[in-house]
Amino acid sequence: DAGVIQSPRHEVTEMGQEVTLRCKPISGHDYLFWYRQTMMRGLELLIYFNNNVPIDDSGMPEDRFSAKMPNASFSTLKIQPSEPRDSAVYFCASSLGTGGRIAFFGQGTRLTVV
Amino acid sequence: GNSVTQMEGPVTLSEEAFLTINCTYTATGYPSLFWYVQYPGEGLQLLLKATKADDKGSNKGFEATYRKETTSFHLEKGSVQVSDSAVYFCALSGYTGGFKTIFGAGTRLFVKA
Numbered sequence: 650d651a652g653v654i655q656s657p658r659h660e661v662t663e664m665g666q667e668v669t670l671r672c673k674p675i676s677g678h679d680y681l682f683w684y685r686q687t688m689m690r691g692l693e694l695l696i697y698f699n700n701n702v703p704i705d706d707s708g709m710p711e712d713r714f715s716a717k718m719p720n721a722s723f724s725t726l727k728i729q730p731s732e733p734r735d736s737a738v739y740f741c742a743s744s745l746g747t748g749g750r751i752a753f754f755g756q757g758t759r760l761t762v763v
Numbered sequence: 764g765n766s767v768t769q770m771e772g773p774v775t776l777s778e779e780a781f782l783t784i785n786c787t788y789t790a791t792g793y794p795s796l797f798w799y800v801q802y803p804g805e806g807l808q809l810l811l812k813a814t815k816a817d818d819k820g821s822n823k824g825f826e827a828t829y830r831k832e833t834t835s836f837h838l839e840k841g842s843v844q845v846s847d848s849a850v851y852f853c854a855l856s857g858y859t860g861g862f863k864t865i866f867g868a869g870t871r872l873f874v875k876a
Contacts, residue, residue, distance in 0.1 A: 754808065
């Protein structure tokens with residue numbers, strides 16, 4: 650398996666634009682997590698899914714953020730409209746709930762909003 | 764809710780020194796505990812784990828013991844190398860309607876030759 654795949658690796662966008670981050674989890678994993686990493690706040694859990702269903706979105710900072718998982722092999726995190734304070738590295742991770750719950754991370758998407 | 768607290772960095776050591784990074788947690792039930800490592804420009808990767816009280820996780824010379832009585836999972840290594848320079852994250856996975864994995868703030872380690 651290729652591991653968790655995120656795209657794009659880098660994104661630079663202007664304030665007010667819509668940004669969509671993509672994630673392909675490891676095949677067979679039933680949990681998918683979206684995290685945001687910044688120097689100030691560390692690694693924050695934004696939302697996670699179990700079997701494509703959102704379980705906890707309490708970490709989503711505000712209504713500008715939304716996440717979907719239309720099937721077991723794909724998820725998106727959308728920011729609309731984007732703001733400079735959204736600049737961060739966004740990680741997707743997947744795990745197997747009954748398999749030791751080890752989270753496997755993607756390489757991350759570095760988002761810069763100017 | 765569940766939470767993880769780990770010592771602030773950065774930690775700077777000379778090669779072959781002893782390393783300890785403290786981690787304590789708050790959780791309901793019986794979480795699994797983990798240490799992850801992050802190298803520059805990469806995502807986090809599992810270093811070691813423990814799934815129940817008194818379990819010791821170990822990998823690449825690193826060790827941590829799940830201490831339920833002190834709610835701790837401190838990371839140790841007897842002799843660090845320059846290649847161990849990275850950011851280390853303590854984490855737990857507990858059931859709160861689903862298996863949610865949360866992380867501490869991370870501790871940056873610098874090892875000097």
